[in-house]
Amino acid sequence: MRFVDYPSIIRFAWADFDSTRPIEQIEDISARVSTNHVFRITFEGGDRVIAKLSYFGKFEHFKEDHRLIHTLANNLLYPFENVLAKSLVKNNQVFVYRHQFEGMDVWVVFYNPIRVAEKLPRRLEEHHIRKMGSQIAKFHKACASVSTVMPKSSKTLRSDIQDLLDLLDTDTGQYEHRMNIEALREQCNLFLEHRKKMVANSVETMPVFLDWNIGNFSLTEKLELFSRWDYDWFRISYRVMDFYFFSRVCSDAGDRTVFSYLIEPLAEERFGWFLEEYHKIYPLTEREIRFLPEAYRFFILNYVIKYGRYFFHRTYATKLQHEAYATYFPSIKNFSVEPILERLGL
Incomplete structure (x- = not known):
């Protein structure tokens, strides 16, 4: 090296x-x-x-x-x-x-250095989760209100997935993903197809940060959002792109040093508490909720498969990519958003 x-x-x-x-x-x-x-x-x-x-x-x-x-x-x-x-x-x-x-x-x-206030505990209680849901709704509303003055972004979900498809046609892509070329093409095409049907030209975009793990933000003593750092995954996209990481923050497992990117936190009751409070302040739509599994698919394709070796240590990137084919992608097919829609009255 x-x-x-x-x-x-x-x-x-x-x-x-x-x-x-x-x-x-x-x-x-x-x-x-x-x-x-x-x-x-x-x-x-x-x-x-x-x-x-x-x-x-x-x-x-x-x-x-x-x-x-x-x-x-x-x-x-x-x-x-x-x-x-x-x-x-x-x-x-x-x-x-x-x-x-x-x-x-x-x-x-x-x-300029940013000030840091309180950190959330590694495993949240219900009052933490509900307060965080309302705070993120308010923050998302504030970000959405700024969208009209934001410069145009050249990076989109579609372009990122197309970059991965193009990579699979190169010698580098053929070597790195040689055992899973067709599986990746299928997952990319499923994402592009579902995105076009569900949200393209019908759901507004706004600034989002995607990676909301507990170590990336701080709160006041009243659990109000105080500061946010680590902007590696920032983009202009759909607000539900942020939700998978919030489901992980809310999850019963809590923050862990050894982790996987399972889809199950999106289905937990605890994430439901977050969504209930969020929905009261910044109502979600049926289209957005139905796109949640695709937001998860994009995260796995773009940040675990395409860029995993850049964001994680080599051994961990290999572990996560192996799990993607064995567990993450198959789980999307069986995931249902109906309980979430019912909970939110959508």
């Missing part, structure tokens, strides 16, 4: 942003679960910023995503005006540094 001197790249990036402020210290604060790296930078005098460094995917998407997030962060109104971190801006644009050298292509963006 090639050694990459991340601190040196960060120093180059900061010098390009503001060469008048010397860096005193660079600390790696990464979660170390993906190809993205996060650093705390301390300057002479004690001021600090956060640097996010990545070399995964496409530079154009990295730059676009952070400009979208910055627009969202600056347009959210009270009480969510400080929930997201603000990117540093130069010449009226989010500053994004690209480091290309001897085959490397690495990108850096800077954030």
Whole structure:
């Protein structure tokens, strides 16, 4: 594996942003679960910023995503005006540094540090879940209200799945997925077909973050959403794309260091509590609920199969991908949303 001197790249990036402020210290604060790296930078005098460094995917998407997030962060109104971190801006644009050298292509963006309040317990009680349902409904409403001023996003569910289909026609795709090519094509085509029937041109899109595990957000003592970080899976899409991870946060199993991505949390009574409170504030539609299994299918296809080796340690990525074929995909066929529709009166 090639050694990459991340601190040196960060120093180059900061010098390009503001060469008048010397860096005193660079600390790696990464979660170390993906190809993205996060650093705390301390300057002479004690001021600090956060640097996010990545070399995964496409530079154009990295730059676009952070400009979208910055627009969202600056347009959210009270009480969510400080929930997201603000990117540093130069010449009226989010500053994004690209480091290309001897085959490397690495990108850096800077954030102001974000404050962290209370964390949820690893296993939630009913009052936690119901309060979270109402809070996320309010946050989603706030994000939806900003949608009209958001820049256009080039990354869509359809384009991501088409990228996976295209990958399967390459030598790399044939090698990486050689035992499951036809199964993957079938799953991709099922998703594209069902998306077109269920939500395409009939359900509005909005900014969503997808990865809502307990370690990615904090709350006030009154269980109100206080801050949200880790924007690796940010996109403009349907709000129900966020729901699979909320079902995992609500699940009876709770937050675990050893995990699988089973569909069952979507059917738990505990997730039903979340949806009941959410639905009271920001009503869901039948089409959106029927799309829940497809949102789950997309997550498995895009983040476990296509990008698993980037988001998880190699051994864990292999485990999850094996489970996808043995368990995750077959479970979608047998999953019923009827109990959820009945619960919500849809």
